[in-house]
Amino acid sequence: MARPNYLFTSESVSEGHPDKVCDRISDEVVDLFFREGAKAGLDPYQIRVACETLATTNRVVIAGEVRGPAIAPEAIEAAARAAIRDIGYEQDGFHHETAKIEILLHAQSADIAVGVDQAGNKEEGAGDQGIMFGYACRETPELMPAPIYYAHRLLHGLSDARRSGRETRLGPDAKSQVTVRYEDGVPVGVTQIVLSHQHTDEHLTSNDIRTLVEPYILAALPDGWVNGDTVWHVNPTGKFFIGGPDGDCGLTGRKIIVDTYGGAAPHGGGAFSGKDPTKVDRSAAYAARYLAKNVVAAGLADRCTLQLSYAIGVAEPLSIYADLHGTGQVDAAKLETVLMQVMRLSPRGIREHLKLNKPIYARTSSYGHFGRAPDADGGFSWEATDLAETLRGHFA
Numbered sequence: 001m002a003r004p005n006y007l008f009t010s011e012s013v014s015e016g017h018p019d020k021v022c023d024r025i026s027d028e029v030v031d032l033f034f035r036e037g038a039k040a041g042l043d044p045y046q047i048r049v050a051c052e053t054l055a056t057t058n059r060v061v062i063a064g065e066v067r068g069p070a071i072a073p074e075a076i077e078a079a080a081r082a083a084i085r086d087i088g089y090e091q092d093g094f095h096h097e098t099a100k101i102e103i104l105l106h107a108q109s110a111d112i113a114v115g116v117d118q119a120g121n122k123e124e125g126a127g128d129q130g131i132m133f134g135y136a137c138r139e140t141p142e143l144m145p146a147p148i149y150y151a152h153r154l155l156h157g158l159s160d161a162r163r164s165g166r167e168t169r170l171g172p173d174a175k176s177q178v179t180v181r182y183e184d185g186v187p188v189g190v191t192q193i194v195l196s197h198q199h200t201d202e203h204l205t206s207n208d209i210r211t212l213v214e215p216y217i218l219a220a221l222p223d224g225w226v227n228g229d230t231v232w233h234v235n236p237t238g239k240f241f242i243g244g245p246d247g248d249c250g251l252t253g254r255k256i257i258v259d260t261y262g263g264a265a266p267h268g269g270g271a272f273s274g275k276d277p278t279k280v281d282r283s284a285a286y287a288a289r290y291l292a293k294n295v296v297a298a299g300l301a302d303r304c305t306l307q308l309s310y311a312i313g314v315a316e317p318l319s320i321y322a323d324l325h326g327t328g329q330v331d332a333a334k335l336e337t338v339l340m341q342v343m344r345l346s347p348r349g350i351r352e353h354l355k356l357n358k359p360i361y362a363r364t365s366s367y368g369h370f371g372r373a374p375d376a377d378g379g380f381s382w383e384a385t386d387l388a389e390t391l392r393g394h395f396a
Helices: 018-039 073-087 110-116 146-164 206-220 280-297 332-342 347-354 388-394
Strands: 006-013 048-056 059-067 100-107 130-137 170-183 186-199 231-234 303-310 319-323
Touching: 006 146, 006 186, 018 048, 018 059, 018 073, 059 073, 073 100, 130 280, 146 170, 146 186, 146 206, 186 206, 206 231, 280 303, 280 332, 280 347, 280 388, 319 332, 332 388
Parallel strands: 059 100, 186 231
Antiparallel strands: 006 170, 048 059, 130 303, 170 186, 303 319
């Protein structure tokens, strides 16, 4: 049995964190290819993007493999500069106007394309091998683990305050960490709060920053979760003036646990950002979250972990595994069969069901790919619970 009383910690990082700057730029490239492909009337199923970004002091390198519309390097550079500007970087060591941007994108390998592309009777295959996990639980209304949910939420609130102009002394780069106390398996409070936040006034102290951020942190957490025993660590090094890629080199795909469940559930190892949905690292992880969330929303379990596995060039998943963590109201083996019936889990089936052939990816690059409300234009479609009634029907 799981321990009833314990502490669990998760972290988050802001959109200005160096790695998240890179995730954002890589996802802007994915969106650009879908957007320009639609304008050119191209089949969105033929678009391929595998884009990696590196960022350091006033330098950005964008590399990878693509297929789709002919996009001038200047347009890709403009998208990267617009992203850096939107994040808020106008500092000497990293500025959207002065950073040197190098673009090293080339055509997708023909050896990969022949395995992935649909041809004749062959369905579109997975863009790579791998294992993907989805998870859902009842700890929050969004069916996410509490530690990662609140680590994201407090940073998102501070970002909104900075972007609105209410807090001009906050910079774009920030990291949070929340330690949640569980009693009888239920999250009931926070024992430790860690926040490192860049500031635009070099002379601010840790105490100054705590005074500034504390109201926003308290507003992000449930009432009563913070008390006199909660330990705060705000800018524990004492100063955080130099931030972003100027302070630390960034890379795409280096915050995969921040992107998913904060360590409360397994991760297959593949990153999401910069990849079109033929890459099952991304699309199948979205599908696994979608199915796990609908299992919990349907009342079939209080916790659900799903694993999917794929081989490059092969359409159908090699396996599906469901773990209901002793909370299931149904047989897990039967559930696995039902899940394969209610949703086709080939790359094309996932893309069709979740409508992933759209420029919806840049918005996923910070504050987690899961636990977000579905957008009217199809963003975060994998967060919908529209399969819950269908799943209940299979077990009625």
